[in-house]
Amino acid sequence: MFRILALLASMVLLAACEETQLNEAKEDLGDFNMRVSFVxxxxxxxxxxxxxAEPSEWNEPIERALEARLGRYSGSxxxxxxxxxxxxxxATGGIPVLVNPKSAAVVNVFVYDVTTKTYLLKEHQMKIFEDTTGESAIIGSGYSRTKAEQIDGLAxxxxxxxxxxxxxxxxxxxxxxxxxxAEENTDTVAVPDQVEATPDTAPVAE
Incomplete structure (x- = not known):
């Protein structure tokens, strides 16, 4: 049994993906310049x-990530x-190696072109799963990360x-x-209506 668990652990470590970093290289976003962001x-x-966790605990981490990533573009x-x-x-704690729950979030995103007064992206849904690292792959992020670390990583x-x-x-x-x-829309601001979260909105397994 020990050998089997050791083999599983080594396989999980090899499969663990590289963790997303705050200061990764920029993408090619042309003339993009974020005037303002809303969370x-x-x-x-x-x-x-x-x-x-309280929903309000997510505000500052998402705002911080937006400023760090999208706030660095200075297009026209x-x-x-x-x-x-x-x-x-x-995620809470699971069974090491065998059952490791993953943290996840579902968001709707909006991108509004101030010049043309149109939405490039309106209420586009994204399903996000936390990164798997060597440690969390074995014991699960519920054991290896605090709640704040899980929220920061997902943000x-x-x-x-x-x-x-x-x-x-x-x-x-x-x-x-x-x-x-862009998608035709005559609205003049990018503040979306706060859409009611639907009870059946849930993460999709990888």
């Missing part, structure tokens, strides 16, 4: 089996960015995922200085 968390659902365009937290699960992953998605859309659809037309 809404008050209607977020805490899913069953999650560590207890002006864009507003909004993130609404819909639901979350902060960074949310913004990292949005940044990468924006870069992909620049290539595919001409965002941020490209030729493709």
């Amino acid at each position: 809404y968390t008050d209607k977020a659902l805490q899913w069953p089996l999650s560590r207890a 365009g002006k864009y507003d960015v909004a993130i609404t937290l819909e639901g979350f699960l902060l 960074l992953k949310i913004v990292d995922g949005l940044e990468e998605y924006m870069a992909k859309q620049r290539v595919e659809k001409g965002w941020f200085g490209g030729d493709s037309a």
